[in-house]
Amino acid sequence: MATALARGLRADGFAVELAHDGVTGLDQARHGSFDAVILDVMLPRLSGYEVVRTLRKENNWVPVLMLSAKDGEYDQSDGLDLGADDYLTKPFSYVVLLARLRALLRRGRPARPTVLTVGDLTLDPAKRQVSRGETDIALSGREFSLLEYLMHHAEHVVTKVKLLDHVWSASEDTHVNLVEVYIGYLRRKIDAPFGRKSLQTVRGAGYRLTAAS
Numbered sequence: 307m308a309t310a311l312a313r314g315l316r317a318d319g320f321a322v323e324l325a326h327d328g329v330t331g332l333d334q335a336r337h338g339s340f341d342a343v344i345l346d347v348m349l350p351r352l353s354g355y356e357v358v359r360t361l362r363k364e365n366n367w368v369p370v371l372m373l374s375a376k377d378g379e380y381d382q383s384d385g386l387d388l389g390a391d392d393y394l395t396k397p398f399s400y401v402v403l404l405a406r407l408r409a410l411l412r413r414g415r416p417a418r419p420t421v422l423t424v425g426d427l428t429l430d431p432a433k434r435q436v437s438r439g440e441t442d443i444a445l446s447g448r449e450f451s452l453l454e455y456l457m458h459h460a461e462h463v464v465t466k467v468k469l470l471d472h473v474w475s476a477s478e479d480t481h482v483n484l485v486e487v488y489i490g491y492l493r494r495k496i497d498a499p500f501g502r503k504s505l506q507t508v509r510g511a512g513y514r515l516t517a518a519s
Contacts, residue, residue, distance in 0.1 A: 311344070314400055315407075328352025335361055340368050342410050344403075347374035347385065355388055362389035363434070369410040373398065387447025422457040425504065425517030427496060429457055438500050445495060448473070452488050453496065456505070456515040465512040489513060 312322045323338060325331035328349035335343055335357070347354040358370050372385040375396040385393045391413075392406050422429045426439045431454060436443040445453065451473045456464060466482040474484070493505050506514045 308346070311400075311403075315404075318404065326350070328354065328357050332357045332360060335366065335368060336364070341414075342369045342371065342407060344371050344373055344407070345390070347372060355384060358385070358390050359388045369413065371403075371406060371410060373403070383448070387451070422454065422460075424457050424460045424515055427457070427504065427517075429454055436496070438496060438502075441500075443495055446491075448488060449491055449495070452485075453492055453515075456513065460515050460517070463508045463511045463514045469513070 308324060308326065312324045315322050323334055323340070325334050329351045331343075331345065331349065332352060334340075345354045345357060349357070354372055354374065358372070361368065361370070370390045370392075372390040372393045373396065374385070374393070391410055394403055394406060422431070427436075428438075429436050429450075434450065436445055436450065436453065452469065455469060455472050466485040469485045470482055473488075489505065489507075497503055497505055504516055504518075506516060508514055
């Protein structure tokens with residue numbers, strides 16, 4: 307399948323490098339200058355999950371499209387939480403894959419993230435670290451992404467729909483109620499242990515993360 311996919315992409319004008327195992331793919335992604343990576347999950351020697359996790363830990367932000375027969379919602383969630391930009395399940399349409407790949411290329415390689423600060427709450431996207439003052443806070447991948455978006459829009463009201471659109475993939479089966487659930491998770495980790503109320507509900511509008519608590 308990898309060989310056939312590479313042949314199709316080359317026919318559509320892409321320059322393609324092919325790796326048949328995770329270790330080789332990781333090495334190529336580390337040292338090559340790529341616009342995007344199509345990454346299978348179930349690879350020999352090193353899984354696709356470990357490849358994308360390692361790239362993100364090393365501050366390599368090349369866009370990654372995961373391609374896998376693992377089509378469960380938790381499988382997709384794991385891939386996206388580890389740093390993949392999109393997830394497509396097998397069997398797939400080549401036309402759809404091509405469209406998603408072009409969408410990733412239009413976005414381009416994101417700039418290296420900077421540390422975000424709201425009051426004494428800090429988030430380092432590159433190191434995947436969150437802290438309140440001197441205390442580190444452990445968050446799940448989804449909680450981290452949600453907090454990161456809220457911190458980018460600190461002191462502004464963000465609607466549930468916007469959070470759903472920006473934190474969850476369009477390929478996931480989601481509902482706005484899921485946002486409420488994860489807001490609750492976040493409050494129990496970033497506010498409650500510190501006696502803060504920085505993550506506020508604006509009734510009828512959405513949520514606001516503020517330094518004033």
